[in-house]
Amino acid sequence: MTQWRPSLSLIAAWLGLLGLLALTVTIAYVPLGAANAVVALGIGVTKAALVAAIFMELRHRDALTLLFAGAGLFWLGILLWLGLMDFLTRT
Incomplete structure (x- = not known):
C-alpha cells in the first residue's frame, strides 16, 4: 500500500493560508483607523481566491x-x- 503525499501546490496553499491568518491576527491589533477594514477585506479576498484556485481546483477548469x-x-x-x-x- 502506497502512502498518499500532498502535492507541492497544496502545501504552498496551506502555508500561504497560515501566513495570511497570522497577518490577519497581527493587523487586528494594529490601529490603522479606517484603513483597517480595507486591509482586512483585502486579506480575506486573497484567502478566498487561494482556496478557490487551489482547493476548489478552479485554475484547471x-x-x-x-x-x-x-x-x-x-x-x-x-x-x-x-x-x-x-x-x-x-x-
Whole structure:
C-alpha cells in the first residue's frame, strides 16, 4: 500500500493560508483607523481566491465553470449590496 503525499501546490496553499491568518491576527491589533477594514477585506479576498484556485481546483477548469463561479460571486455581491442598503436606509 502506497502512502498518499500532498502535492507541492497544496502545501504552498496551506502555508500561504497560515501566513495570511497570522497577518490577519497581527493587523487586528494594529490601529490603522479606517484603513483597517480595507486591509482586512483585502486579506480575506486573497484567502478566498487561494482556496478557490487551489482547493476548489478552479485554475484547471474550463471557461463555463469559471463563468458559473463568477456568477455566484456576482449574486453574493447583489445580496450583500441589498442588505447594506436596507441597513443604511433605516431610521
